[in-house]
């Protein structure tokens with residue numbers, strides 16, 4: 001199987017490298033980054049797409065995805081699959097899939113969870129929307145780049161699953177951080193707080209696996225001065241995508257809206273960019289109610 005790979009950034013480069021290391025012929029293109037080891041350089045997006053059985057995109061946002069798709073879809077061979085692994089808005093995912101399907105191609109939206117570490121180790125989780133045939137074509141690639149791929153339904157449903165998951169994650173992280181900050185002010189030791197909550201009904205992934213309090217629970221970015229990890233600005237991106245989707249679908253998401261606004265303040269007004277999303281805890285720690 002020949003693969004074209006567009007977008008060789010923090011995530012795309014290790015994913016493309018893992019495919020090449022598994023023996024696939026990979027031709028990559030990025031407007032800035034050089035191809036990683038084992039990946040051949042294409043001179044343009046269309047060049048990477050010509051003759052490929054699967055073209056993978058790992059791009060910053062939906063607008064760039066739409067413009068890249070307009071360039072590469074006409075260059076792709078009939079029956080080939082366009083596999084977008086970027087995190088983008090549901091509308092862009094569905095529009096790009098419609099363009100590809102109209103041109104006789106397969107199309108999948110397959111955003112990932114697992115971050116740069118997961119991309120590097122080949123342990124990503126893929127949430128996939130699109131046709132069953134295209135999913136079967138891409139399955140061996142998911143197995144190399146990741147450890148799990150869930151077929152969530154038709155086009156756009158992978159993005160829907162991703163933003164719903166990350167809306168829960170953002171809301172839960174804020175709840176965990178504000179509870180720790182309250183516990184501090186009430187004189188409750190953080191380790192005791194962890195010991196109780198992690199085994200009680202307030203437990204969650206953010207408390208149990210990614211505890212925002214330094215020195216408490218398993219090792220997490222909090223133990224490394226909140227270096228990401230999962231940066232606050234990426235959480236803000238995903239929360240904005242969930243709010244845009246909620247607006248389009250007339251879904252009432254007050255907690256998601258509140259989390260989006262808190263991460264906006266943190267990133268844009270409080271120097272939170274470049275810090276892990278769990279750095280909400282030192283943010284709350286330094287504040288009162290006023």
Ligand code: NAD
Nearest residue numbers: 007008009010011012030031032033059060086087115116
């Ligand atoms: P990144 O900015 O490091 O990489 C994106 C790459 O796309 C850049 O190298 C950029 O030069 C390239 N690019 C932009 N326009 C292009 C074009 N027209 N043609 C070819 N290449 C082009 O971003 P990233 O961290 O690799 O994230 C990629 C996607 O994965 C995003 O949608 C992000 O939300 C998602 N994601 C990231 C993480 C993470 O932890 N970094 C985790 C999950 C999902």
